[in-house]
Amino acid sequence: MEEILNSLKRKIGKEITFSFKVNDDSFLWSEDTKLLEYHALSTSALLEEVHRSGYLTLKEELSDGFTSVVFSTSLKHLKPTPYSFNVFIKLKIVNIKKNEVIFEGEAFDENEKIAEFKFSRIIISANYLKRKIHEKASKINGYQ
């Protein structure tokens, strides 16, 4: 873990860009089915892509046996983005506290800035996390 964190510390402040295209209904604003007619990117789909960008940034550095989960997240959604647009996510690691990696960044569509965000992911043992989830599922389902 120590080695991973030291390697990540060298990435602090370096901007990384990811992109995706709003080309699937799962990206669309649909808290209510009638909202689908707006044909616009939803806040939660944007957040999923933002979180994924952080996941991929960390994955490069993680050895097998480790994964990362979102701990805290915040976003301001400034402008709507129509279907078929490309979206660019620019993010950087701004801090690392123990095993928590803090990211900040902005998202743009082909026309303008659409969001600002800050989130953190915690690096943990994949086996530990799997065990915890399994134990919790078993408790409720009465298997133990």
Place this chain on the structure above:
Amino acid sequence: MEEILNSLKRKIGKEITFSFKVNDDSFLWSEDTKLLEYHALSTSALLEEVHRSGYLTLKEELSDGFTSVVFSTSLKHLKPTPYSFNVFIKLKIVNIKKNEVIFEGEAFDENEKIAEFKFSRIIISANYLKRKIHEKASKINGYQ
């Protein structure tokens, strides 16, 4: 709009509960396909349900011609929730600034508290929003 906001102000501080069941793959943690094996609720799916709870709370009070969009959102995801669990979202309106309605709350699964959140939705004219999205789409697609 004035009437809507006055009516909403009477809801400030009143707790409202929503629930959903993690019973569909679209709820699952999947920033990477191999994460599906954890069979756990994703942060972005939880956020979508949190935002939807706010949408439905406002929808009750909105006359036709108005809708609401997420402006700012933040969440701390404290514990994992396995597939098949029920999740309960407890939220309340804590403030209203102009046409921005601010919500706060917590989410629980059948076992424990899993998240804390704060988000705001802006109430706007549905036609205005549709026009803005359409104009933006036309600009890039070269229809104007």
